[in-house]
Amino acid sequence: MRALYTIATDSNYKKDLVGGAFGRHLVDEYKLARENFGDISDEIPYHLMPSHSTLVSKVLTESINNLPILFVGASALLRPRHTSLACLTMIEQVSFSLRHSVARLSYVTANVYRSLESIRGIYKKIDAHAEKLKADEHKIRYPVVERKDQRGMEINFKNVSFHYPHGDDGKCALRNVSFQIKPGSLVVIVGANGSGKTSIANLLSGFYPPTSGEILIDGINAQDYRPLDRHEAVAILSQDYNILPLTISENIALGDPYDIADEYRVQEAARLGGAADFVRRLPKTWSTVLHPVPSVSPLGYIEDGPLKEVMNELDKFTDISGGEKQRLAASRAFMRLMSPKIKLMVVDEPTSAMDPLGEYELFEKLRSLQAGRTLVCVTHRFGHLTKYADLILCVDNGYVAESGTHDDLLRSDGLYAKLYNVQAEGFAPNAQQT
Numbered sequence: 001m002r003a004l005y006t007i008a009t010d011s012n013y014k015k016d017l018v019g020g021a022f023g024r025h026l027v028d029e030y031k032l033a034r035e036n037f038g039d040i041s042d043e044i045p046y047h048l049m050p051s052h053s054t055l056v057s058k059v060l061t062e063s064i065n066n067l068p069i070l071f072v073g074a075s076a077l078l079r080p081r082h083t084s085l086a087c088l089t090m091i092e093q094v095s096f097s098l099r100h101s102v103a104r105l106s107y108v109t110a111n112v113y114r115s116l117e118s119i120r121g122i123y124k125k126i127d128a129h130a131e132k133l134k135a136d137e138h139k140i141r142y143p144v145v146e147r148k149d150q151r152g153m154e155i156n157f158k159n160v161s162f163h164y165p166h167g168d169d170g171k172c173a174l175r176n177v178s179f180q181i182k183p184g185s186l187v188v189i190v191g192a193n194g195s196g197k198t199s200i201a202n203l204l205s206g207f208y209p210p211t212s213g214e215i216l217i218d219g220i221n222a223q224d225y226r227p228l229d230r231h232e233a234v235a236i237l238s239q240d241y242n243i244l245p246l247t248i249s250e251n252i253a254l255g256d257p258y259d260i261a262d263e264y265r266v267q268e269a270a271r272l273g274g275a276a277d278f279v280r281r282l283p284k285t286w287s288t289v290l291h292p293v294p295s296v297s298p299l300g301y302i303e304d305g306p307l308k309e310v311m312n313e314l315d316k317f318t319d320i321s322g323g324e325k326q327r328l329a330a331s332r333a334f335m336r337l338m339s340p341k342i343k344l345m346v347v348d349e350p351t352s353a354m355d356p357l358g359e360y361e362l363f364e365k366l367r368s369l370q371a372g373r374t375l376v377c378v379t380h381r382f383g384h385l386t387k388y389a390d391l392i393l394c395v396d397n398g399y400v401a402e403s404g405t406h407d408d409l410l411r412s413d414g415l416y417a418k419l420y421n422v423q424a425e426g427f428a429p430n431a432q433q434t
């Protein structure tokens with residue numbers, strides 16, 4: 001529950017959650033776990049509890065603290081002959097242990113309160129989610145009709161300008177960008193650092209709307225579609241991903257929350273993403289939790305015993321290399337890509353930590369699964385992808401400086417040719433285009 005709650009509420013996971021369109025699955029899982037958890041009532045008055053418990057515990061601990069003095073004082077007055085030093089020491093010991101128990105009770109109560117607050121938080125999320133879905137009901141479904149031709153998404157950027165909501169005032173990441181992506185085509189976006197490649201990928205993925213201009217999807221303004229439908233039609237693979245605090249198996253399976261129980265598909269996705277081999281070598285293979293949320297009990301201190309052993313086990317941390325993490329992210333993307341719902345795959349430089357063979361294999365597998373999908377890749381490396389691309393967009397300082405195929409762009413001898421030649425020279429001094 002803590003892991004699910006963290007994914008649902010921690011803004012670091014927002015991109016994974018929205019891009020992966022698994023919000024509904026998450027709240028359903030949480031509800032189920034909450035029902036199984038069962039014995040804590042939502043009827044408890046949350047707000048009164050902490051102040052109430054603090055006040056009660058303060059009064060109690062103070063009274064217990066003064067208990068020996070009060071008792072001995074009273075006995076000395078009433079029965080002076082029966083009062084002894086031994087009696088005072090004994091009472092002091094008992095009061096100390098009582099004070100400890102009351103303090104512990106107060107701590108436990110505060111923790112229960114915090115746990116109830118978390119539950120309330122995720123219910124708020126569920127409500128917000130339901131309200132959002134309701135508000136979007138009037139919007140157009142995507143795909144508009146169940147298409148038999150499986151041709152991929154058609155995208156048209158018309159004079160699109162964009163600046164990030166919290167970016168520098170007036171600084172545009174994209175300016176008057178226009179291009180057309182044919183359904184089922186392979187598009188590669190290249191350009192220098194900060195030129196706007198990821199911003200184009202973010203708009204294609206539906207993470208942000210354009211600040212001005214229009215993005216048409218299959219001829220209809222992208223804003224007119226139900227956002228959830230649109231997210232469900234797009235698979236994203238980028239370097240901006242998180243390993244979720246769940247098992248490796250769940251990390252991959254959440255690529256397609258509708259088919260989460262299909263173990264065969266999870267393993268096939270891991271094979272395609274290049275993760276299967278290293279996962280099988282881990283001591284707990286598919287059940288490994290890589291980034292566990294600390295599993296401190298909602299009731300605080302846990303006595304030594306079987307529960308503590310389970311909790312300690314949950315807290316154990318297994319780490320993997322950067323390249324292996326990227327393979328895991330790729331596996332989640334392949335899980336998603338196997339869904340017939342996917343009409344667009346956006347790949348944003350996901351292989352920076354991968355070895356060249358891993359990168360080559362990844363792109364080959366992506367291309368092999370491309371039928372019926374549009375594939376857009378952002379890359380710094382010129383090679384197998386740019387050669388096969390139906391369209392290359394060469395971006396410079398927020399503009400699309402050039403567009404065309406590899407051969408077109410080399411012929412026009414502009415920015416693309418310059419970037420390509422710099423990289424080609426690195427491998428063979430005479431490899432420049434002629």
Ligand SMILES: Nc1ncnc2c1ncn2[C@@H]1O[C@H](COP(=O)(O)OP(=O)(O)OP(=O)(O)O)[C@@H](O)[C@H]1O
Pocket residue numbers: 164166167168172173191192193194195196197198199200
């Ligand atoms: N989240 C953000 N908030 C504000 N500004 C941003 C954000 N992300 C990028 N920018 C700015 O938008 C511009 C375009 O950035 P973008 O990430 O699209 O470039 P890029 O070509 O993908 O760069 P790189 O090759 O380094 O990944 C840059 O000036 C960048 O500083």
